[in-house]
Amino acid sequence: MINSSLLKEFTDLLGRENVFTDKADLVTYSYDAAVLDPVVPAVILRPANYELVGKIVGLCNENSVPVTVRGAGTNLSGGTIPSANGVVLVTNALNNILEINEEDMYAVVQPGVITAKLAAAVEAKGLFYPPDPGSQAVSTIGGNVAENAGGLRGLKYGVTKDYVMGLKFFDAYGNDVKTGSRTVKCVTGYNLTGLMVGSEGTLGVIYEVILKLIPLPSHRKSMVAVFDETAKATETVAAIIAGRIVPATLELMDNFTIRAVEKFSKAGLPLDAAALLLIEVDGYPAQVEEDAEKIESICRKKGATSLRVAKDASERDKIWAARRGALSALAQLKPTLVLEDATVPRSKIPEMVRAIEDIGKRYNLAIGTFGHAGDGNLHPTILTDKRNKEEWKRVEDAIKEIFEKALALGGTLSGEHGIGLAKSRFLKNEIGAGAILFSKNIKSALDPKNILNPGKIIGE
């Protein structure tokens, strides 16, 4: 429980201006981007330096108070929905890029650094930090690491976990833990870095991250391929992968999504297309040209009605800005948007897309599908109104069926959005009782009082 003496300790530590207890402040930390009911926490703490983070966690443990770490609060699975009697620890004041090392190609950052700001700072030095979630303009590195966020470039460059070389975090007792290093290779001790990535704030609070950087590709080419049937687009995706070409980005948008996005972005997307593929290849000029040619011929062979190559950087930026706007653009069509994240092996993309279309029809729901088709990660997006109980029931059933189909195709429940509260009850269908027991054992050994973001991933 948070009693007045604990509250006083927090205030003494952080200063009054970084401790919020007014109801009107608490309510603004009761939600994230997931469609779940908000939970109003007891206090918000916004530490201005990392040492305070350890002290806060230590105090929470002593007093058995749950603590939920929050970066930008953009996760889509309820990972930052706090406990009613708990603390929300906001990391956005810990936002320094501590080092960008050009010689050894790594960066050391605090958890509250905004993804896009890091990417820009690194790019200014001719280096590249590839993970680029659609939310990168606001998401934090801490949140990216804790969700193992992906992005548009996952296909060729991987996801956040592929760039985390090392971490510093506070465990449930507030002990300082260091893992990994600034070296390319490191096998010293358990791979705690691997354990922490994607742990959604349930195993420790990350306060410093060492990130791998790579050279910035010298050339890029973006194109838009237009299809008059969705099946042709998805078959093209499978054919490109089967053709051993690895574009940096290979994104799909169905007609529903195209129309919503164009309304907002005015990027000149063809409104009558059944589906689009947004493709980017990068690397050395010769390689870029060769890949682009191959992709073009595959697209044509598979029946693309047209293919447009971005003329310049601004046209290219427009295409990607349009894609990044997809989720939110869909959101304006109906009061509630449910975004799914089921992912399948890439060859199964055509079948998965067909299944989603079929589920949408059977449950009479508006489903827009877009996403990282190239890495098998689709975002079927159901538009609904949660206030309509009858429809909401259909939505829940449809989601279940989408999950079942993805698993039946050898896929996974979530490619990148995490489990949080939203999907924890589906977890055992995929990973099985053994993995759940093992995870619960880890959790209870490391956090015996269950204070770190309780209820997330493995449930209570």
Next chain:
Amino acid sequence: MSDMKRLAQLMGELEEQLVVCMRCGMCQAVCPLFAVTGKESDVARGKLALLDGLLNKMFENPKGVYERLNKCLLCGSCATNCPSGVKALEIFIKARVILAGFMGLSATKKIILRGMLSHPEVFDRLLEWGSKFQGLFTKPASDILGTSCSRIASPILNERHFVPLAKVPFHRIVPSMNTPAGSSGIKVAFFTGCLIDKIYPNVAQAVLDIFSFHGIGVFIPEGQGCCGIPAISSGDAESFEKLLLYNIEKYSSADFDYLVTACATCTSTIKKIWPLMVNTGSSDDLKSKVEKISGKTLDINQFLVSKIGVKSQDEEKTSKNNDDAVKVTYHDPCHLKKSLGVSDEPRMLIKANKGYSFIEMPEADWCCGMGGSFNLQYYEISADIGKRKIKNVKTAGAGVVATGCPACMIQISDMLSKADERIAVKHPVEIYAESLKKG
């Protein structure tokens, strides 16, 4: 508790607009206030969640929500960039009206809004007294900027280097005007606006010079009032309506092709807020009058470029190779770019003067931090936001910063003067008017 039920009912009007927000959090990237404070209740997502909270009767009293709702620049950056199309600005203004009505206006606001602003003659007279006496209280701080800092400690002036009230307001120089269309065949009504009238009459003068150069007929009614933005943003629908009726009356008496203002805030208020707020329960006659006027309203830059055909000078031939050219940069007022989508035209107007060379500053459309009464209430935060603007102005390395709104001019002058920067602040029309004088 029954009170909160009543409030929830009033808020019901906003429900359909509130549910559009999906809490994606993308507005965090563009909110100038959030960039400084990092507090969720400062960004649109937080404010919308609070209004949702009132709707769902989560609060025992609305005070905390009201306070946080009012801590906002109303810059509209969130609304313009919201990919879900949440009309945050509209929601905030309507919610302020609902809450002010429910809770009552503060005593100070009542005196200022109801006692002064909504009676243009009283307001004018008080400010004139102010301008006569202000010399006693202020000393010149920066001759380039023309700002003064307070000589004696005053709770309102505190650290501000404010641009003083003009000795003679514009409405004393030109009380009214009614000239026929000249060579251009166009006649405009000019809406001066309080800040230009009382602080920057030279901007109004520049506008008249330009009108006369291009043969444009001008109508200025005697004793025009405030556009009403201070009232409506305080939630004072009563004073707003008074001012609206007053102005509509003044401007409905003459025939003109366009209503033009040189104040971004007035333009966006007349074009966007007038029709928005008149909708609730007003007569059809008033509605159609408002529609007609706001449909004809144009920002001065936009008017000169799109209707009169003012063009930029060819860059090759002029400024770029001209060492004597004064370097100038431009700040996009939120009320011009975000609210009305006007951003190319003021730049074109500036570039029409050969004596200047134009340099784009980084983040030209990042809010300057003024936000009307926000600046009075949250001066420190406003100054922090302003500092970012000054940093960008300095990066551009210009000797002049131009902007199309007198409120931004005041804020930027204050910030530059405090930072001891010898950079002048001008309105694009002043720069363009200079070129006409030189012939």
